[in-house]
Amino acid sequence: MMIRIPFNKQYYTGQEIGYIREALLEEGRGDSYFTNLCAAFFEKEYQIPQVFMTTSGTHALEMAVLLLGLEPGQEVIMPSFTFPSTANSVLLRGVVPVFAEIAETTLNLDPEDIKRKITHRTRAIMPVHYGGTACAMDEIISIARAHGLYLVEDAAQGINAKYRDRYLGTWGDLGCISFHSTKNIACGEGGALFINSKEPQILKRAEIIWNKGTNRTQFLRGEIERYSWVGTGSNYTPGELGMAVLWAQLKQADLITAKRKGIYEYYREGLASYKGKGLIGLPVIPEGVQSNYHIFYMIFSSERIRKRVQDELNKRGIQAVIHFVPLHSSAMGKKLGYVPEDLPVTERVGKSLLRLPLYNSMTDQEKEYVLENVQDVLERID
Ligand SMILES: *Cc1c(COP(=O)(O)O)cnc(C)c1O
Numbered sequence: 441m442m443i444r445i446p447f448n449k450q451y452y453t454g455q456e457i458g459y460i461r462e463a464l465l466e467e468g469r470g471d472s473y474f475t476n477l478c479a480a481f482f483e484k485e486y487q488i489p490q491v492f493m494t495t496s497g498t499h500a501l502e503m504a505v506l507l508l509g510l511e512p513g514q515e516v517i518m519p520s521f522t523f524p525s526t527a528n529s530v531l532l533r534g535v536v537p538v539f540a541e542i543a544e545t546t547l548n549l550d551p552e553d554i555k556r557k558i559t560h561r562t563r564a565i566m567p568v569h570y571g572g573t574a575c576a577m578d579e580i581i582s583i584a585r586a587h588g589l590y591l592v593e594d595a596a597q598g599i600n601a602k603y604r605d606r607y608l609g610t611w612g613d614l615g616c617i618s619f620h621s622t623k624n625i626a627c628g629e630g631g632a633l634f635i636n637s638k639e640p641q642i643l644k645r646a647e648i649i650w651n652k653g654t655n656r657t658q659f660l661r662g663e664i665e666r667y668s669w670v671g672t673g674s675n676y677t678p679g680e681l682g683m684a685v686l687w688a689q690l691k692q693a694d695l696i697t698a699k700r701k702g703i704y705e706y707y708r709e710g711l712a713s714y715k716g717k718g719l720i721g722l723p724v725i726p727e728g729v730q731s732n733y734h735i736f737y738m739i740f741s742s743e744r745i746r747k748r749v750q751d752e753l754n755k756r757g758i759q760a761v762i763h764f765v766p767l768h769s770s771a772m773g774k775k776l777g778y779v780p781e782d783l784p785v786t787e788r789v790g791k792s793l794l795r796l797p798l799y800n801s802m803t804d805q806e807k808e809y810v811l812e813n814v815q816d817v818l819e820r821i822d
Contacts, residue, residue, distance in 0.1 A: 443809045447759040450621045450628075451696060451800040455688035463684040472660065474683035481690055482632060486607045490635040490643060492650045493683060494676045497596040497618025497631040501529035503676050504592045504614040504633060506649050507642050510535045510563055517557050518566040518594070519549050520768040520778075521786045526566055526594050527767050537776070538562070539768045541783050545724045546570065547793075550785075551579035558583075564590035567612075571735035572624065573725055574603035577611050592616065595634075599625050600693045601732035613637040619686055624696055624732050624800070627686040630678050649673040699800045700733035703807050707736050707796060710811040714818050736796050737763070738814075743791035745821060750794055752817045758810055759797055766790040 463469050475493045482491040494500045510516070512534030518526050520539035527537040541553040547570040554565060565584050567575040584591045591612035595601075598608035599617055609615025614637060619630035635646055647657040653673030658664050689696070708722060715722045721739035725731050740746040746762070753760040766786045768778035780787045797810055 442757045443806065444757040445759060445797045445806050445810055446799075447761050447795065447797050448622050449799040449801055450626050451624075451689065453688045453692050455691070456685045459684035459688050460681055463680045469680070470660075471680060472677070474680050474687050475678055477687055478632070478683050478690060481687075482634065486610055486634070488610055488634045488636060489638065490646060492633045492635070492646060492676065493678050493686075494631040494633055494650075495678050496629050497594075497616055497620060497623075498525040498529070499674075499676045500616035500618070500631040500633040501525055501592075501594060501596075502532060503646075503649055503674075504616055505529045505533055505535065506672075506674075507614065507635075507646055508564060508590050508592070509641075513561060514563045515559060515561045516564045516566055516592075517549075517554050517562060519568050519570075519786070520766040520773070520783050521547060521570065521764050521789060522568040522594065522767060523596065523764065524767060524770075524772070525596075526568060527772075530566075535563075536561070537767070539766075539773070539778065539783060539786075541785050542570075542789065543576075544721070544785055544789070546573055546575070546726060547723075547789060548573070548575040549580065551576055551583060554580065554583055558587055558589075562587065562589060564592055566592045566594055568594040568596075569598040569601065569608050571723060571737070572597045572599070572601040572608070572732035573723065573734075574598070574601065574608055574729045574731075576726075577603045581611065590614075596620075596631075597623060597732075597734045599623065599732060600697050601734075602730040604728050605730075609634045610636055613639075613642070619682075619689075624700060624734055625686070625689045625693055627682040627689065630682045630686055633676075645671065650676045696800050697732050699802075700798060701731075703798050703802050704731075704733040704736050706807055707798075707811060707814075710815065711738065711818075714815075719818060719821065733798070735763070736798050737793050738796070739789060740792045740794070746792045746794050749814075749817050749821070752820075753813060756813050758813055760794050762790075763793055763795055764790060 593612040595609035596618035615634035656667040659667035769780040
């Protein structure tokens with residue numbers, strides 16, 4: 441019997457509709473009630489000096505770059521194996537994204553290549569925690585310190601994951617989170633900017649940039665009588681209905697991570713022997729890293745085999761999908777002067793990686809169907 445298994449399903453905890461009703465109908469729910477609850481949750485639980493909920497992960501990244509005041513011609517080192525938003529956030533300010541290579545084990549930035557890419561124009565490093573599994577932060581932090589560079593974590597996929605017992609997004613000067621419907625914890629569109637920096641310049645400007653260049657946030661706190669235009673900024677404040685949904689999900693963060701871990705471990709155990717035979721590569725979670733199990737992938741020895749496995753799984757109703765087209769070899773990357781050969785590991789991974797369905801509400805029957813079929817297809821590879 442064929443079962444249709446989508447790659448992803450947005451999770452529903454059961455509390456969302458109640459909070460949406462509350463946001464719409466209850467007295468005293470102003471335009472930032474759930475937004476403030478979510479921000480306060482992170483400030484307290486994650487011990488972050490200042491948190492801004494945003495319209496998206498993309499906007500958290502854009503706000504981060506605005507806050508650092510980076511200038512045209514300066515450079516930011518980031519992986520090519522990421523979503524375009526990482527690079528767009530700097531390009532929009534005329535800043536140059538410099539793509540560095542990833543390590544084959546974790547698909548995260550290779551610290552050695554970061555060092556090779558540093559020039560006198562470099563101002564920041566933007567590590568991306570791929571699949572919610574932390575980058576080699578000890579090494580990356582020491583490189584940033586040694587060269588006086590800002591650290592902005594693209595932790596868009598990293599909610600509720602940790603490195604050495606501290607949450608992702610709280611290691612850099614700034615950390616950016618996404619709650620897009622494809623992420624572990626989701627509200628359709630949404631994000632957060634974690635401000636860990638203690639630079640007064642950054643803290644002071646953040647709420648102005650966030651709220652359309654005005655001091656409206658101060659006004660809402662009752663500190664001033666009226667608000668007005670005080671600086672440059674944009675509208676990064678999220679809608680209350682999305683934040684009401686997020687509030688329901690945040691309270692179940694650990695449960696969600698545990699559910700995903702179960703599916704991830706089930707796949708990993710069921711496919712270990714194929715890794716042993718050298719047929720596939722599987723995700724690696726290094727010592728001291730607690731993943732949020734955002735992605736389960738297999739890497740094949742060639743694009744041809746990846747395509748064959750993908751086609752076969754798709755025919756059996758399983759929506760197995762590739763991931764990032766490396767930024768350096770995309771149409772835009774070529775315009776920036778890159779050629780595919782510049783980053784051979786990234787290029788190979790981009791072509792030969794295949795992700796399996798993994799969502800919080802996956803049933804035993806669904807995960808068994810996926811694993812049995814993957815095993816069957818792998819048996820037939822010649
Ligand atoms: C999802 C994602 C983003 C963008 O987040 P949105 O909330 O969709 O804007 C940025 N970077 C990475 C690595 C992502 O996975």
